[in-house]
Amino acid sequence: MPEILRLAAFTDDPQGGNPAGVVLNAGGLNAEEMQAIANGVGYSETAFVDGDAVRYFSPEIEVPFCGHATIATAVALAQRDGPGERVLKTAAGDITVRTQQEDGGTITATLTSVAPHVQDAPIVGRALAALRWSADDLDDALPPRVAYAGARHLILAAATRERLADLSYDFNDLKDYMNAHDLTTVALVYREDATTFHARNPFPVGGVFEDPATGAAAAAFGAYLRALGLVEAPVRITIHQGDDMGRPSLLLVDLDPDPDSGVHVTGAAVEISAS
CATH class of the missing domain: 3.10.310.10 (Diaminopimelate Epimerase; Chain A, domain 1)
Structure with a gap:
């Protein structure tokens, strides 16, 4: 071994x-x-x-x-x-x-x-149903998209922090939807201010209810913000994730102005005790 x-x-x-x-x-x-x-x-x-x-x-x-x-x-x-x-x-x-x-x-x-890319999101209503969200739960200023920066993620923005905090979804239904559309996670986000976001990432296709920190989704989300003109690069985006799971995480995303350039994601890492 x-x-x-x-x-x-x-x-x-x-x-x-x-x-x-x-x-x-x-x-x-x-x-x-x-x-x-x-x-x-x-x-x-x-x-x-x-x-x-x-x-x-x-x-x-x-x-x-x-x-x-x-x-x-x-x-x-x-x-x-x-x-x-x-x-x-x-x-x-x-x-x-x-x-x-x-x-x-x-x-x-x-x-x-x-190099990332962003495209229209498929059949968002089915994803919302699996999440037990409604269209009214979405932030119209951040429209649904699928973003890629090494893996495909459906991005859905919550209109309120309370909506993001209340995550109770149909595991199998969301997994089936994601498999049908080749999605790695669903990136659920809430915009606190112009460059600060909170995120949660269901990962049922991997057999995991939720990730407390998702660097691939953070990179994809950065590409999404740049492609839709929701931020002006160069810029640093701060993403807080894992708070609702009791495992706080901090992801720093840096964007260059070139829309075809890779996204930079920074974070620390520490060893977990074997005990």
């Missing part, structure tokens, strides 16, 4: 953020073995590293790209080899990661996504 590291990403507190498994010596593992390990770890994703190549598995499926597990992987590599920059090869494409050690010893990582 290879060594499995456990880190919480997008936090400097092991009790916060999104836990990820990281296997740094995965070269001898096949897909079935990786899937079994990820299922046993039980986190929303476990990353398997073979040189510069990385694969990501949830408890039920392989996903092309996972932001929080990328941040965790970058920090684990920095702990082993020292901070710096490297390029990780994923199923979604090459992802540049840059790590640095902050005052106090915490290591932060910044990933740069693949």
